[in-house]
Amino acid sequence: VDSTDMPPAEKHEYQAEVNRLMDLIVHSLYSNKEVFLRELVSNASDALDKLRYLSVTDPELLKDGPELDIRIQTDKDNGIVTITDSGIGMTKQELVDSLGTIASSGTAKFLKALKESQEAGMDSNLIGQFGVGFYSAFLVADKVVVSTKSPKSDKQYVWEGEADSSSYTVREEKDPEKLIPRGTRLTLYLKRDDKGFAHPERIQKLVKNYSQFVSFPIYTWQEKGFTKEVEVDEDPAET
Numbered sequence: 001v002d003s004t005d006m007p008p009a010e011k012h013e014y015q016a017e018v019n020r021l022m023d024l025i026v027h028s029l030y031s032n033k034e035v036f037l038r039e040l041v042s043n044a045s046d047a048l049d050k051l052r053y054l055s056v057t058d059p060e061l062l063k064d065g066p067e068l069d070i071r072i073q074t075d076k077d078n079g080i081v082t083i084t085d086s087g088i089g090m091t092k093q094e095l096v097d098s099l100g101t102i103a104s105s106g107t108a109k110f111l112k113a114l115k116e117s118q119e120a121g122m123d124s125n126l127i128g129q130f131g132v133g134f135y136s137a138f139l140v141a142d143k144v145v146v147s148t149k150s151p152k153s154d155k156q157y158v159w160e161g162e163a164d165s166s167s168y169t170v171r172e173e174k175d176p177e178k179l180i181p182r183g184t185r186l187t188l189y190l191k192r193d194d195k196g197f198a199h200p201e202r203i204q205k206l207v208k209n210y211s212q213f214v215s216f217p218i219y220t221w222q223e224k225g226f227t228k229e230v231e232v233d234e235d236p237a238e239t
């Protein structure tokens with residue numbers, strides 16, 4: 001299938017539960033919105049874990065780049081935060097299944113718990129517990145773009161979702177400047193009142209608070225280039 005078969009952007013409807021969940025999150029009177037970074041870094045870390053594990057039996061998976069890390073870029077002038085991991089990445093189908101649907105098993109329970117907790121001031125850990133941390137991006141962003149490249153696919157795909165929309169789009173990444181060798185890049189277009197999260201020092205503080213136990217290096221991008229934020233002790237077994 002060559003790229004001409006791929007229309008510019010395919011429109012997909014969210015599964016009903018996802019719509020309800022996003023409504024709750026987007027319209028939640030959420031006090032500590034800053035948990036979005038913990039959730040997204042956690043997803044990035046899981047993606048790196050998955051790659052590291054699979055690469056033990058299939059070293060080929062690392063052919064597009066051996067470094068396993070997380071890079072957080074801020075653009076304070078435009079209110080944009082970008083989180084990039086060099087993890088396993090997603091194929092087009094995985095992208096649609098992962099971000100357009102949620103396991104309907106725990107969802108009803110989760111939504112009920114979320115509704116109740118909203119009355120009592122939302123519990124910040126609830127979102128992470130049910131594996132729906134990704135949607136916490138919509139606490140601070142009114143548009144989220146996920147660009148992802150899996151070693152299992154020769155194409156890079158872009159998922160685009162907006163707060164208050166019942167659908168999202170998926171298209172192929174065509175812009176050579178936006179291609180990544182492997183992994184996932186999340187771009188958050190921050191809401192008007194949450195632009196403060198695009199300040200490097202704010203992000204560095206959050207990384208130190210929330211992601212100190214992540215077992216991969218996290219770099220935050222400053223004007224002058226990447227600086228290492230989190231030292232990773234070399235695992236003695238691996239040295």
Ligand SMILES: CCNC(=O)[C@H]1O[C@@H](n2cnc3c(N)nc(I)nc32)[C@H](O)[C@@H]1O
Pocket residue numbers: 043044047085087088089090098099101102131132133134135184
């Ligand atoms: C409920 C929302 N779904 C997700 O967060 C799923 O999306 C996928 N996901 C989110 N961020 C990701 C990320 N950075 N890399 C990879 I590979 N998969 C990611 C994982 O399968 C998550 O379980």
